Amino acid sequence: MLNRKELNPDSSPQAAFGARLRSSRVARGWKQDDLSALMGFSSGHISAVETARKLPTLRFSRSADSAFGMAGTADTFERAWREIRHGALLEGxxxxxxxxxxxxxxxxxxxxxxxxxxxxAEYAAAIEAGHVERGASTAEQAHERVSLVAERQAAxxxxxxxxxxxxxxxxxxxxxxxxxxxxxxxxxxxxxxxxxxxxxxxxxxxxxxxxxxxxxxxxxxxxxxxxxxxxxxxxxxxxxxxxxxxxxxxxxxxxxxxxxxxxxxxxxxxxxxxxxxxx
Missing domain, CATH: 3.30.870.10 (Endonuclease Chain A)
Known part of the structure; x- marks a missing residue:
């Protein structure tokens, strides 16, 4: 398991998420078991997210916002999750x-x-195919953006x-x-x-x-x-x-x-x- 000194929050958005989760928990004097009871996730799961061994999910992020009283604020864990999930998208x-x-x-x-x-889906894919053809994005980024179109509509x-x-x-x-x-x-x-x-x-x-x-x-x-x-x-x-x-x-x-x-x-x-x- 990574210890606190080994986890570099600047190494990736995933590591930054984990470091922030841990610092928020420690600042409140909570153990992982305490946060587990509030979030409905096992302490092992929380540990894995804190040390960047497991990616957070949307449900996990929203549960963290609820536990820390951050839901509806400007700088939520959900926002951080979306930045991880949609890294191919424009900032903001x-x-x-x-x-x-x-x-x-x-x-x-x-x-x-x-x-x-x-x-x-076909229209979105055609637009993204044009971006890939011009070298403005990768095939993986194009797939990410097309997937987001469906997610936004479902929401x-x-x-x-x-x-x-x-x-x-x-x-x-x-x-x-x-x-x-x-x-x-x-x-x-x-x-x-x-x-x-x-x-x-x-x-x-x-x-x-x-x-x-x-x-x-x-x-x-x-x-x-x-x-x-x-x-x-x-x-x-x-x-x-x-x-x-x-x-x-x-x-x-x-x-x-x-x-x-x-x-x-x-x-x-x-x-x-x-x-x-x-x-």
Missing amino acids: FPEYVGYEGRAAEIRVYEVGVIPGLLQT LVRNPPPLIHMVLDESCIRRPVGERDVMEDQLAKLIAFAKQPNVTLQVADFAMGVRRPFSLPITVLTMADRSLMSYAESATRGHLDRETNSVLPLLTAYHQLQKHALPQSGSMAMIELVRKGTS
């Missing part, structure tokens, strides 16, 4: 995904590509479901991705998704011109306690903003976007025409 994105899975309302504006929450199947507002720039539905059948199936999924009672889906057509308030993709989350946060990405990292004073103007702009975008009926008609190749 794993943290965002954790909030997305608990949000009461999700508002998304996307440009050029169908949002991950609405992607078919939204809950009771009650979140309210979802999607506004897609017209480029999202007109940009071909993969073979023709991949794009047809993807557009069919959009139409089916829009029929759900908790969903609003609109297209921001090119004719909107300067009335479009955003030039880049943006996501605004409303949590169960009505707090707001936004998420945006650069080429190298994601940024999660929890400051209400800066997020509220984005929410106002999003309402303006919805006002000028095509209504849902017109949006579905456009998507159907593109799917049939008649527009």
Whole structure:
């Protein structure tokens, strides 16, 4: 077994997780048996995670957050687990995904590509195959990202479901991705998704011109306690903003976007025409 001096928290995210778990336990004067009783995992399992001999799981991480009273805070063990699990992703994105899975309302504006929450597996795989072909990612990273698409979508199947507002720039539905059948199936999924009672889906057509308030993709989350946060990405990292004073103007702009975008009926008609190749 590794002792405390032998475990280097800087050697890997897994080691950092274990070192933090152990230091949090020791700071409270708990033995591994004490933490075992609180988490529902054996003391041997806890020891293996603390010494980086065993990977933490999502259930383990959430149990640790509950035991240490950290659930719902900004720096949870669940967040650390997601950074281990999704190491191939942009910095900041794993943290965002954790909030997305608990949000009461999700508002998304996307440009050029169908949002991950609405992607078919084949569409997602085609996008990632392009990244691999260009040398921008490895096959393993591509597989990780495609798997995450399914995980994110599954996290939204809950009771009650979140309210979802999607506004897609017209480029999202007109940009071909993969073979023709991949794009047809993807557009069919959009139409089916829009029929759900908790969903609003609109297209921001090119004719909107300067009335479009955003030039880049943006996501605004409303949590169960009505707090707001936004998420945006650069080429190298994601940024999660929890400051209400800066997020509220984005929410106002999003309402303006919805006002000028095509209504849902017109949006579905456009998507159907593109799917049939008649527009």
